[in-house]
């Protein structure tokens with residue numbers, strides 16, 4: 224069990240009556256009971272070391288002076304907001320992303336979803352200075368992060384242009400590009416596009432994965448999954464589960480048979496010609512004359528591998544080992560493996576008969592199009608893309624059989640192609 228980052232401060236006094244009223248407001252309604260359930264799984268820690276409220280998946284840090292300035296309905300909103308961070312595992316999903324940017328992105332998604340469900344005159348209501356971006360409702364925090372980053376970079380570029388200094392503009396563009404590929408931790412690298420962002424909001428999520436062992440991280444994942452499942456059960460008993468929380472439940476069904484779908488996708492690529500001259504002997508004995516089937520090898524397959532920092536190594540290994548078996552089975556003439564984060568990092572070619580391998584180390588952000596464009600140069604019969612769907616530059620349908628082999632995609636979909644969830 225983790226210790227709180229900030230200890231409970233007994234000298235501070237929290238308005239308990241307001242706190243309980245806000246909690247009861249959530250707990251008394253079928254539409255919000257799930258959030259109340261999650262709140263009571265967290266340990267309340269009173270501190271002035273956070274400006275407003277913050278959650279790390281185990282502890283709920285509360286600054287009493289922030290509570291003072293809120294109405295009961297506003298406090299209920301912030302409670303639901305913090306519960307949402309936990310349900311969505313925002314404390315475990317940040318990966319390499321900049322903490323400030325991650326908070327803003329996660330808040331955009333949360334507030335957009337909560338604002339959609341809260342519209343009654345007694346419902347919780349968003350306090351002022353909340354991150355308010357209605358477009359984020361259908362986004363995952365990862366995709367919202369990418370969009371905010373892009374918007375911010377465009378804005379910075381625009382500002383550079385307004386200053387009318389072309390030479391400076393070129394220099395700036397270069398620097399930002401470099402920063403994008405590297406780590407986006409605070410204080411590292413020159414290209415943190417979130418640094419100038421004025422928006423901060425309230426109700427932070429704190430990521431403690433750095434101080435956790437692998438076992439502790441797995442435990443934290445399981446705890447979060449269990450919490451959200453129970454919260455949904457509690458809501459179900461009340462007859463209403465908010466759509467946004469339903470989407471947060473880790474789906475067991477989605478993980479079924481991805482290997483089979485991958486196999487079917489691959490075997491469908493085998494061109495099958497009917498040949499009437501070579502009758503199928505199985506049917507000859509029954510007196511009928513059926514055409515024989517000649518199977519030829521698949522031509523060319525391109526496999527794109529997302530090497531962004533958020534990709535799961537175990538999922539990649541599972542995908543790679545299954546792919547290796549399939550490649551050995553269907554014997555394509557040529558396989559191109561393209562490793563890509565925001566740009567193509569490495570390309571490996573395998574001819575029929577070569578020993579097929581896949582391995583990748585983690586990198587920066589995610590872009591799809593550089594890998595897809597590189598894949599199309601090989602004139603492939605099919606493209607398989609292994610990714611967490613953490614980008615939106617799908618571009619136009621490449622017009623060849625396309626399979627997204629995804630991991631941890633949090634409801635993100637693609638405008639074309641088939642999709643499997645690799646566990």
Ligand SMILES: [Zn+2]
Pocket residue numbers: 304308326329330425426427428
């Ligand atoms: Zn937040």
